[in-house]
Amino acid sequence: MARIDRIAQAVLAAAAATMMALVFLIIFVNSVRRYTTGESIPWGEEAPVYLAIYGVMFGTGLAYLQDRHIRFTVLTDLVTERLRGRLFAAMDLATAATGAMLLWSGIAFAARRPDRTASGLIGSARDLAEATGLPALEWLGRMGTWQAAIAVGGAILVVAALIRFALRLREV
Known part of the structure; x- marks a missing residue:
């Protein structure tokens, strides 16, 4: 499980770093x-916002795997180490459930608007699709992609929460 944790952390760190590097480079x-x-790139204002959102999502998973997220410890600081480990394991399961609800609502949200265009991106996405002969690239200009x-x-x-839970079970 430790190996899976290291691989997941490396992938999430690389993905978050890539998104932030792209945001910086585009801006x-x-x-x-x-x-x-005196001219801006047509998609130069909108794309960094969407890339930053993906970067935050990757970073959230990384922070959770590293157990470096924000946590209120008023209660857990008052209990024994063993009980603290059990509380943290329970919170890992609660976080996994919350992530599942976020996944479900994210799918529903994106599915309602798959064809709505992102005004600052659709023109460039269509041009890219036309230039490459790959019509599928037009999805870069659709809101569903970013939502x-x-x-x-x-x-x-x-x-991330399930990996953390499995690791925490070994500690408890």
């Missing part, structure tokens, strides 16, 4: 372009 390039040519981040975050939270 930087867009700013330089705006001040040198699916909620479902992705829920799935990540479920997996």
